[in-house]
Structure formats: structure tokens, C-alpha cells
Amino acid sequence: MSTQPKNFGFGEDETMLRDSARKFFTDNCSADKLHGLVATDPDIHRSIDSVWDKDLWQQIVDLGWTAVCVPESAGGIGMPAVAAVALAEEAGRAAFPSPMLSTFNATFVLNNCQSEAASQALGEIASGKATTLAITDQAGSWDSLNTDVGVNSDGSLSGTAYFVQDAGKVEQLVVSAKSSAGIGLYLVDVQAAGVEMIADGIIDLTRDQAHVVFSNASATEMAAPGTGNEIIDKAMPAILSIVSADMVGAGEWLLQTTIEYAKTRVQFDRPLGFFQAVKHPLVNVMLDIDRSKSLAYNAACAYDTDPDNAMGFAHMAKSQAGEMAVFSSSRAVQFHGGIGFTWECYVHLFFKRQMHNQVLYGDAKYHRALLADKVMGAAA
């Protein structure tokens, strides 16, 4: 029997926070402004760089959003994961380039470490230190046991972490690294000696990504060897909910923008939206978004109040959101017609963010396979 509150734990405080975020992004990050910021160079062989508005990030820090899910004992506000999910949904609706989602994800991993060092790191996050996870190997595995980073006998790290999100925007990394006793978690300053950040050339213009090479890099232990993978697994339902919520917000922007176009663009003497070949798929996009949104809030609420069921619900949320991400962006490009296929139409910013999102932390099929193992048992 579920123990979840009916309202997903989404009360007055969470509503106020979400409403202020919606206003903030509307005021500060219109699609027009975003395009002018990140899409100045369409050259397919352009140099790799990370473009973002650091002043806006500082305003977010000043608003206290990085402290939202840091426990009060560590100097944060101690709100539930649904609060971060609501912020992620609004950030997705704006395709906002920032280390916000990465910092939330790192927060939930550190929240589960229960060490004095982790508590201190969380305090720094609360006061605005952008942080990301470096927990993925070269194969892009999301299995928490897989890492290409090792712990040296002096406690320093060597090896490479791949597919590190927002790496060019953060000050510190939470790294999973292997030693003979298993996986541990370590905090590494990006400026430390022996840390080399090699930016990836990626499709999504609203993010940056890197592989990070560690050569005897000094590190602070957050979680002891042998405990790191379980800690990542415990945090994963919150992480998957947050990424899913980003897709929900981006999906809603794609839907509403396409609706506006379908109401105004006239062909055969009718606005496009008159035609059921356009209208009905847009309704299907809405159905997909609503499924995804409900499942994302459910998974986040389960992380907060029903941890035994949280991972199953998170598989559902990320799988559904992944399918929706593909569908919402494909219909947006298609229904914008010729203009939708151009660089000047803002749709491509969200289209590319959805392409990135749908594989981040595992695609739809991956999560359905894990869900099947959970509810049906492993296949013979």
C-alpha cells in the first residue's frame, strides 16, 4: 500500500517556488534571448565552447535555489525532491543553460552519503558552489558499479570520467572511483592539479559536456569504498525525476510553440491547426506530456515518502519522458514545416535539448528493461 501524500507533497511552498521560477525564466530567458546567446555560430565545425549567462546563475544562487534540497542541518532549506522537480520543469521550459540540474543531481547523491565531509560539501552547494556528477565510464554506462576512475594508494584519483554534464560551468565534481574495496565517492575541485577537462563537441547548444582526465588528482572522500554505488542507486530516483521534469518543461514549450504556429500559419485557406492530420498528433503530444509529468512528480514524491517503490516509479517516469521527448520534438519540427528545418527557427534549441535528455541517465528502452526485471523477474 502506497504511503504517498495525494498532492505529491506539492504544497504552498513548492507552488510559490515554482511560480517564482516561471516568472524568472519568462523575464530573463526568452527563446529569442537564448537563441541570441547560444546559437550565434551555426558552423557545424565550430570550436567547442560553453556559452551561458553567469549573471543569471548568480541571481539563481541569490534566490537560494541551490539550497532548496540541501538539508537544514547542512545549511540548506530542506525541501522535498518535488521542489527540485518543479524547478527543473521550469528550467526545461526555458531550455536554460546552467549547472542547475547537475547541481541538484550532485545534491541528491551527497544527501545520501551521510558523512561529515559530504555535509560540508552540501553547505557549499547551498551557498552557490556549482557541482556535477562524474560517474559515467567510456561506454556511457549508467550502472553505478562502472567507472574508469581508480583510487590511488595515497587517496588521489587517476583515470577518466566520461559524459560529465555541465562540466565547463561547475566548480567541483562528485566522482565515483574504484579501489579494491569497491566504489567510493570523492569530491574534486576542477582547478586542482592533475584535473584536465576536455570538452566534448555536442549537439545540444544549451548544455556542455566533457570527459575529465584525473592524474593523481587530490580528492576528498565523501563516501567510503564499497558504499558509493548503493548511494548513487539511492539518489537515482530523484535524478531521473529531475531529468524527466526538464523534458516535460521542454516538451510543453515545443507543444505550445507549435500550437501558436498552427493557429497562425495558413495553407489551403485554413490555419494548419484546422486539419486533423495536425490537430490529432498535437493532442497525442499533450497526452504524452501529461503522462510524463504525472509520472515524474510521482517518482519524486516516492523518493521523498515511499523509497521502496521509488526506483520502479523512476524507471516509468524516465521511460515515458524519453518517448515524449522524441515525439514532442519531432512533431514540432515537422509541423513548423520548412521554417522548422532551419537554424533561425528556435525549435532546434529544444529539439536538441530533448535529444540530449532522452539518453541522459538511460533511454526509454533501458529503463523498461530494468522495470521488467523488477516486476517480472529476470528473463530465462
Next chain:
Amino acid sequence: MSDAAKKDTPEQAEFRAYCQDWLADNHPGRPTVKIPQGALELSDPDALKWLKQWQKSAYDAGLIGCDYPKEVGGGGKTNCQAIANAEMQKAKTPYLPNIIGMGMAAPTVFFHAQDEVKAELLPSLLSGEHIWCQGFSEPGAGSDLANQQTFAERDGDNWVINGHKVWTSLAHFADWMILLCRTDKSDKYNGLSYFVVPIKSALGKGVTVRPLIKLTGETGFNEVLFEDFIVEDRYRLDEVGKGWAVAMTTLAHERGAGPLVTPSSGGMSLEEGESVSTSNAMSLVDLAKKQKRSGKTAADDAVIRDEIMKLMIRREAMSQNGRRAGVPSLVDHPMRIALQGKLVATELNQDMAELAYQIEGMASTLYVNDESAPAGGQWPLAYMNSFGVTIAAGANEVQRNILGERVLGLPKSK
């Protein structure tokens, strides 16, 4: 204690406990006759009789019509029907037979009839003593519902009705019908009026009910012919010419988007030991574990597993949408989730039944008249019957128009 119980008002908490106690002592047990998959498939009078007894006992105990005022035969409670429904589902009770009466006729009568007509009709409707049917569809008025041709002509304090209704579920048992018809041929929408009419007492006296055979071979729905059928004016709901607005009350409740919660029970499996139900995707998992495929079970097949998970996710999303619809701050448009209900539920039901019969492989060719049919042949039957609900109550193509126009604000497709 469940969390739902923790959020109950004192009245709801007391009522929930009462429902649980009553159901523990008064569950009707296994049916003594063969019961079809749903009330709309009822054709055996003995099956109807057994189900009417169940509805009557639940009504007498106060589990049906709880939120209606006492003057019209209700329980006079606030927001308690959903609690009775949940407890009946949990207790795995049989379904209620008078579903069109409770889901469509009762709220329409309640919001639009004169007070004495409410008091006359609602108690026997809620108790299930009188079965109701719906006279909306016509040969020329399906998805285009306002194209009604059945005509009611005024004659003093009476109306004289002539016309032809089709796809009328339960008409062969019905005592009463909700009837939409034309009273003015010069105006499509403002020329409609709405009546409640006693059809059983008029059989052979202006009313003829003939069965239509479904593609499954089952009966259950009918055509109804009116020839100079005389109805008293007091059975008109709301004003002459306001029929379309009254019909909107009916349709809103049919789509689960009306203010009154429809009494419902269910959860009892119809075949002993077999779980043939699209209310939970675990029934597909159970089925897949029993069926052989390529030398293993269907539950070991990666593609089958993926398809079952897709449906399980959609099923969970439907429940979570219902939960989110109750949290206004998480819903941008008030009708957005409510108007999806019929479309989403009927397509999920269809897709689950389709996957189930495919999991059965060659054995799915065996029908209910073959003793070797897995699960009594109920899965292929459920698949075929699933088209009834994707078509009825406004075909799902019309539902997509409604969502596109009313919720998304797209231009009207006409």
C-alpha cells in the same frame, strides 16, 4: 492505515470504516449465474437479476448515491462516493448493472429536472430497481450528435415522439431512457430538447426495442423505434430548445469530467482462478508466464516484456494523472486531464486486450465456445468488445477534436 485514509475528513473517515465493516459481512460472493465482462454485455435476465440484487443491497446500505441529497434518495453526504467506490473495488465486489443510469441519467436528472421528478425517479435509479438506457445516437447522428432527427411535437401537456435510436445499450432491460430529440427543425443546436421517458411501460404502445448483434456475436445493444409515443411534459428536462446544454451535462459525466462522482464497484474476477482484466497490467504478466513461446515462456521474450512494460507505464500514468487532476497547482488548464479520461482509458483497454490475445499465440484463435480456450476465450473477446468503447460516447477521433479545440485552442475542424 493508507495515506488516502489519513487525508479523510471526519465524515469520510467514519464512512470509510463503515464501508469496510459492511463489505466484510455483505460481499455477495461468487455469482450463481454466468456474468459477462461488463454491464453493457448483459443479455441473460438471470445475470441481471443477480447483479440487481447486489446493487440493491449496496444501495440500501448507503454505498450508492452517497453524495446525492436525502430528498432524492441519496445519502446526503459530502465527497463520500469516491470512498465507497474505492472500498468496493478493494473488496473485489461485482460491477453494478445500472451504469448508464448512475453515470449519465442521474446527474442529468439531478441538475435539470423538476424537484418532484427527481424525487420520483432517482431513488429507484440508484437502487437499480429501474434500469436506464441512453437514447442519443441515431442512424444519421453518431459522432455528429447534434444532427438529431427523432422529433417531439407538442400536443397540449404531452409530446408526441417519432424516430429511431440505435446502439442503445441495455434498452432490452430498460425501464427508462434519457432521450435527446429535435423540437425545431430550423436550428441545429437550439432546436433540441431533452426528455426522460418510460420505455418499458410503453412497449407495444409506441415503443419497439429490437436487438442488434455485435461483431462478437453477443447482443446487449439495440435499436429503439418510436411511433407516436406519448410523453408527459413534466418529463422534459430544462427548457424547450435547451437540449444540447442538458446533453453536455450527460456527456461531461460520461467522460468522468462532471461534478458528481459516479457510483461504481468492481474488481471481482469473472473466471475462477483466471485474471482477465485490463484494470491492471499484472494480468498480462501472469498470462505471459503461462504461455509458451519459442521454447520458453512469453514472459522471457524481450519484445513481449517491453510491450507489457509500455502498457504498465501507461496504466500507472493514468492513475497518476487522476491524482494530479486533484492538485490544481500542477494542472495548467482545468479541463486538460479531465477531458482525456475517456480517450486514454478506452485506448489503453484496447491495447492491453490486443497484447493479451497476441501473447496467447495460436491459442487465441479459440473462442468462448471452445473448452480449450485459455482464460475461457475472454481475452480475444475483450479485444473485440474494446471497440465498443473507443467508438461510443463520441468516437475517440471526436475526443481528439474536443481536446485540440477546447484545451489546446486549435481552430475548429468544421
